[in-house]
Amino acid sequence: SAVISQKPSRDICQRGTSLTIQCQVDSQVTMMFWYRQQPGQSLTLIATANQGSEATYESGFVIDKFPISRPNLTFSTLTVSNMSPEDSSIYLCSVTSGGGYGYTFGSGTRLTVV
Amino acid sequence: KQEVTQIPAALSVPEGENLVLNCSFTDSAIYNLQWFRQDPGKGLTSLLLIQSSQREQTSGRLNASLDKSSGRSTLYIAASQPGDSATYLCAVKGDNNNDMRFGAGTRLTVKP
Numbered sequence: 001s002a003v004i005s006q007k008p009s010r011d012i013c014q015r016g017t018s019l020t021i022q023c024q025v026d027s028q029v030t031m032m033f034w035y036r037q038q039p040g041q042s043l044t045l046i047a048t049a050n051q052g053s054e055a056t057y058e059s060g061f062v063i064d065k066f067p068i069s070r071p072n073l074t075f076s077t078l079t080v081s082n083m084s085p086e087d088s089s090i091y092l093c094s095v096t097s098g099g100g101y102g103y104t105f106g107s108g109t110r111l112t113v114v
Numbered sequence: 115k116q117e118v119t120q121i122p123a124a125l126s127v128p129e130g131e132n133l134v135l136n137c138s139f140t141d142s143a144i145y146n147l148q149w150f151r152q153d154p155g156k157g158l159t160s161l162l163l164i165q166s167s168q169r170e171q172t173s174g175r176l177n178a179s180l181d182k183s184s185g186r187s188t189l190y191i192a193a194s195q196p197g198d199s200a201t202y203l204c205a206v207k208g209d210n211n212n213d214m215r216f217g218a219g220t221r222l223t224v225k226p
Contacts, residue, residue, distance in 0.1 A: 001160070006157070031212050033213050033214075041218070042203065042216045042217060042218040042219055043158075043203070043205075043216040044216075045213050045214075045215075048212065048213060090155065092157055092158065094158075094214075096212075098212065100145065100146060100165050102146070102148050102160055102163035103148060103160070103205070103207075103214055104160065105150070105157045105158040105159075105160075106157055107156060107157035108155075108156060108157040110155055
């Protein structure tokens with residue numbers, strides 16, 4: 001299965017600022033996803049990162065708040081913009097080769113907004 | 115919309131016990147189901163992947179079963195160890211979408 005390098009592993013940010021999270025995969029993958037895990041909660045899908053086109057966002061998530069880039073089949077970034085304490089969560093990227101393949105997750109970015 | 119439920123939310127057992135974690139899903143039109151382990155503040159580690167055509171998968175002390183028609187899966191852990199302490203997440207991929215839907219997880223504590 002693919003190996004994912006996610007950076008940074010954690011950060012403490014001031015409210016009103018932005019943080020960009022990077023996800024690098026060691027092989028080309030068809031699909032990449034970004035999830036959020038709020039404290040004590042399970043994972044919620046933010047968006048599907050599409051190569052060569054805009055990301056597809058889930059209900060409740062918008063591009064202005066969570067802009068996503070996917071310039072090629074091995075890399076994606078998620079930006080958390082104009083942060084507030086409510087954005088404090090673990091953010092995870094995930095990949096799959098589609099079909100019957102399973103999903104692999106990055107190690108997560110633990111974000112604290114103060 | 116697919117809803118995934120995990121029971122119990124938390125479980126504490128003494129070392130050596132066999133245990134079962136439960137996962138149910140509302141839409142039986144799934145492509146596959148995956149069990150993950152998550153340590154506090156960390157990412158997810160895949161444990162077992164079951165395709166919709168399969169009934170079970172085994173890896174070491176872990177055995178996962180799938181009953182697609184009834185919308186249920188179980189994760190069986192044999193001879194539990196303190197190192198098994200973690201949150202276990204069940205996730206399903208539907209036939210008509212590419213992403214996974216997660217349950218809230220079961221937080222397992224195995225006491226020495």
